[in-house]
Amino acid sequence: MTERNFPIGGPVLEVKNISLSFGGVKAITDTSFNVLEHEIRAIIGPNGAGKSSMLNCINGIYKPQVGSVTYKGEEIQKVTPNIMAQKGISRTFQNLALFKRMSVLDNILVGRKLHTTSNFMEVALQLPKAKREEKVNRDRCEEIVEFLEIEDIKNTPVGKLPYGLQKKVELGRALATDANLILLDEPMAGMNVEEKREMCRFILKVNDEIGTTMVLIEHDMGVVMDISDRVVVLDYGKVIGDGTPDEVRSNQRVIDAYLGVEH
DSSP: OOOOSSOOOSEEEEEEEEEEEETTEEEEEEEEEEEETTOEEEEEOSTTSSHHHHHHHHTTSSOOSEEEEEETTEEOSSOOHHHHHHHTEEEOOSSOOOOTTSBHHHHHHGGGGGGOOOOHHHHHTTOHHHHHHHHHHHHHHHHHHHHTTOGGGTTSBGGGSOHHHHHHHHHHHHHHTTOSEEEEESTTTTOOHHHHHHHHHHHHHIIIIIOOEEEEEOSOHHHHHHHOSEEEEEETTEEEEEEOHHHHHTOHHHIIIIIOTTO
């Protein structure tokens, strides 16, 4: 393995004994794992294994009945999406959540909301503080556009772009939050081979050049094994495997439940 610009550090996120139920249905049962600083951590498992529900527990969309989330050594007592975003955790979703009529640049600018302190009147009257913030935020988004190599489409309405480029814009919006940890929920779902290759390149680029820690849900095992540092495997809401890609690939419980004998 080549030398990393940002070496993997200690645990930055710890999920401890999480259990989540909807009525009588158990989505997650006593699940624990950690995420190390600067790593790409994959979560895999069959459909219905609880992967997206786990991300929803981490960023505060769901509140588990049991267990805790610790981020940077602090157990988060009140987990909500806003609180977790303020602490440096951003999220993308399986289904695109972009504003289709807005340009690429304006969609990415939405991610700067956390870094805007000007009130409505200051913005409406274009007071100096609002103007300064707008310039800083726009300059930051222009940097992200350049980083993602999408300068030629930055003024194009997102709805006119192919699916793979829309997914890249969503990644750009997550980067605009300046998050230390990004949760990627199936970032390559629905993509063709070329689009997947391109998205993999930018996930690795974000991790290597910016140092962003990433948690990735993905069904393409080739992608998972190629770009992940460690993999946790869920089945019916329980951890059945956790380790490096090679360790997970050879884990008999994982083979039986998910990967299949051909792997």
